[in-house]
Amino acid sequence: MQFQVLKASVKAYKNNLNTHNAYKEFREVRAQLRENNEDINGLKLTQYLKNYASIGEKYVRILEDIIEKNSLTDFDKANLLPTKLKKGVTL
Secondary structure, three states: OOOOOOHHHHHHEEEEEOOOOHHHHHHHHHHHHHHOOOOOOOOHHHHHHHOOOOOHHHHHHHHHHHHHHHHHHHHOOOOOOOOOOOOOOOO
């Protein structure tokens, strides 16, 4: 899918990860981390996204590269408020 607005793209990706059966293991691992009061680590969770694209493991490596090159692990502890509140981001 192609999106004209980045926000729509991110929302669709988020919804897909949180609902599609292909990412059940991703959600289970994430839930287990939360249950154990462990940090959610996006870089480590990428390994459970190989089913997202037909290129599989290559997709995981691309994600890891993007995360590392853009220091996106800095956002692992971000707590995003629901968009309806529109009060910003807490860290």
